[in-house]
Amino acid sequence: MLASLSKYLRMFGHLARYTLTRELSMRGNFLVKVSVEVIWLGIMVAFYRTVFARTSYVASWSESEYFFFVGCYFALNGLIETLFLENCNEFAELVRTGDLDFLLLRPIDEQFLISFRRVDWGTFPNILMGAVLMGIALVQKGWTFDPARVAAFFVTFAAGTVIAYSCMLVLTSLSVWLVRNQSLMEMWWLFTSLARYPREIYKGPWAAALGDVFTFLIPILLVSNVPANVMVRVLDPAMVALTVVSSILLLWFSRAFFQHALRSYRSASS
Amino acid sequence: MTPPDAPAATADPAPMPDATVTDPDAVSAPPRRGPAAAVRKYARILRVSLVERMTYRADFLIGTVLRFLPLITTILLWRAIYEGAGRDNLAGYKYREMIAYLLLTNISRMFSSMPGLAAGIAREVREGTLKRYLIQPVDMIGYLLSYRVAHKLAYITMSFLPYGLLFYICRGYFDGFPGPATMLAYLASLVLAFLVGFYFEAAVGMVGFWFLEVTSLLYIVMTLNFFISGHMLPLDLLPQPWAGILKALPFQYMAYFPAVVFLRKVTGWELASHLLLELAWAVGFMLLCRALYRMGLRRYSAYGG
Numbered sequence: 001m002l003a004s005l006s007k008y009l010r011m012f013g014h015l016a017r018y019t020l021t022r023e024l025s026m027r028g029n030f031l032v033k034v035s036v037e038v039i040w041l042g043i044m045v046a047f048y049r050t051v052f053a054r055t056s057y058v059a060s061w062s063e064s065e066y067f068f069f070v071g072c073y074f075a076l077n078g079l080i081e082t083l084f085l086e087n088c089n090e091f092a093e094l095v096r097t098g099d100l101d102f103l104l105l106r107p108i109d110e111q112f113l114i115s116f117r118r119v120d121w122g123t124f125p126n127i128l129m130g131a132v133l134m135g136i137a138l139v140q141k142g143w144t145f146d147p148a149r150v151a152a153f154f155v156t157f158a159a160g161t162v163i164a165y166s167c168m169l170v171l172t173s174l175s176v177w178l179v180r181n182q183s184l185m186e187m188w189w190l191f192t193s194l195a196r197y198p199r200e201i202y203k204g205p206w207a208a209a210l211g212d213v214f215t216f217l218i219p220i221l222l223v224s225n226v227p228a229n230v231m232v233r234v235l236d237p238a239m240v241a242l243t244v245v246s247s248i249l250l251l252w253f254s255r256a257f258f259q260h261a262l263r264s265y266r267s268a269s270s
Numbered sequence: 271m272t273p274p275d276a277p278a279a280t281a282d283p284a285p286m287p288d289a290t291v292t293d294p295d296a297v298s299a300p301p302r303r304g305p306a307a308a309v310r311k312y313a314r315i316l317r318v319s320l321v322e323r324m325t326y327r328a329d330f331l332i333g334t335v336l337r338f339l340p341l342i343t344t345i346l347l348w349r350a351i352y353e354g355a356g357r358d359n360l361a362g363y364k365y366r367e368m369i370a371y372l373l374l375t376n377i378s379r380m381f382s383s384m385p386g387l388a389a390g391i392a393r394e395v396r397e398g399t400l401k402r403y404l405i406q407p408v409d410m411i412g413y414l415l416s417y418r419v420a421h422k423l424a425y426i427t428m429s430f431l432p433y434g435l436l437f438y439i440c441r442g443y444f445d446g447f448p449g450p451a452t453m454l455a456y457l458a459s460l461v462l463a464f465l466v467g468f469y470f471e472a473a474v475g476m477v478g479f480w481f482l483e484v485t486s487l488l489y490i491v492m493t494l495n496f497f498i499s500g501h502m503l504p505l506d507l508l509p510q511p512w513a514g515i516l517k518a519l520p521f522q523y524m525a526y527f528p529a530v531v532f533l534r535k536v537t538g539w540e541l542a543s544h545l546l547l548e549l550a551w552a553v554g555f556m557l558l559c560r561a562l563y564r565m566g567l568r569r570y571s572a573y574g575g
Binding site for chain 2 (some may be wrong): 028029032035036039040043050051053057059060178186187190191193194196202207
């Protein structure tokens with residue numbers, strides 16, 4: 001078990017180094033990719049500055065708390081994009097062309113190879129930018145250091161990443177049946193619009209029900225909400241436990257679903 | 271993560287114009303000339319593109335359903351913002367008007383967004399496939415325009431039911447339909463939004479003659495456009511001078527302007543002059559696009575054999 005874990009870790013290290021070399025051979029492109037993300041973060045900040053110029057609270061989040069949430073979402077999404085988005089996005093094309101055969105033949109875990117083949121270093125700085133935004137928000141809030149909160153933040157941040165990855169893997173697996181999946185990038189963008197705002201906006205009869213569905217059934221609302229909450233608002237152990245348990249269950253489910261999808265793969269083109 | 275309009279990865283490569291050649295009639299017939307033949311030619315491109323669009327229906331439907339999620343979360347977010355502010359008027363927009371505005375910008379973008387257009391043109395230049403427009407009696411910009419009209423027609427027809435349902439559910443946010451004159455101006459602003467969007471993005475794609483790789487430039491332009499076109503919030507909410515500057519730029523016609531026309535926030539002479547200005551921008555971008563194309567062709571060296 002430990003030996004195979006270290007084998008996979010080593011392999012991931014090699015893949016990451018290989019993609020970094022490739023990325024750095026096209027530095028101009030890399031710089032443009034990063035500047036697009038900087039512009040996008042700038043737009044988000046401009047948007048919420050405009051909003052908070054006219055109100056002091058949005059769904060009971062103050063400005064500094066809200067910006068911590070935005071930073072947390074940006075960093076978490078950056079991590080997901082760096083590790084998985086590009087890989088999962090290519091999966092539909094592998095199915096359509098039948099090139100998936102070549103990956104299935106390799107003597108390692110299919111899910112590992114499909115999920116981690118490339119590291120998209122262009123979105124890696126997003127994690128740092130998100131962290132900077134979180135740092136600024138903490139200073140503005142006058143936050144005092146609390147090791148329990150920091151620990152809970154890192155645990156739920158990791159669990160949130162696992163939840164988001166599992167949701168993405170399920171969306172990706174669908175392309176085995178759909179053959180041409182609309183670009184997963186777009187599907188993912190639409191789907192993550194659920195995680196982009198605080199859970200407290202889901203108020204009112206139907207919205208509360210919707211919020212519950214996306215908290216307990218498809219727990220995408222736990223992804224950036226819980227880490228941001230435990231850090232700057234309420235440290236609720238029940239929510240931390242829920243997030244961790246959800247991440248484990250969902251990871252198990254998404255793996256089963258992915259393997260079920262692979263069994264339906266018919267290698268159309270060869 | 272940038273919005274979906276930005277990634278050129280969603281680009282559908284335009285099919286080869288010689289897809290139309292599968293029609294035996296077209297193979298054997300001698301080249302016909304005259305306006306009627308030209309209309310027939312582009313009408314046929316339109317038909318082929320329509321058929322192509324309808325091939326993956328399940329995929330299309332899932333995409334349409336997912337597309338409603340951001341609308342729901344946007345409505346909830348703005349409700350929270352108005353509740354937080356504790357008043358029902360932000361920069362002249364009541365809560366209902368704000369939601370109506372944000373719903374309407376989706377209609378505007380349905381007309382003005384051109385996923386993959388510029389990237390497609392740049393790819394044709396880079397890979398040398400552009401030469402097929404030079405040896406066949408078909409004009410590239412004309413071809414792309416009719417292809418795009420077909421896509422928009424298919425998309426708008428397919429989305430008519432879900433969008434109709436959405437607007438029916440959200441009818442409480444609207445004060446009914448505006449009068450026929452406003453409705454006519456609204457339609458005109460949408461058609462012009464399509465033209466401004468098309469020629470603007472085509473002109474960006476023409477830059478590919480000079481820089482073989484434009485996707486990066488495109489990402490930046492499209493990401494900025496998402497904000498400065500007023501897709502995220504009404505430009506009136508921004509502090510001065512930003513609101514004034516953005517309202518003087520052509521990007522507002524791709525999202526902001528049609529929406530405020532429908533909401534009757536622009537009326538009378540102001541409306542007429544803005545429509546004329548929108549037309550001027552459409553014509554301006556068309557001329558720019560044509561000029562860049564002509565200049566680009568002089569540099570073009572048909573790589574790729």
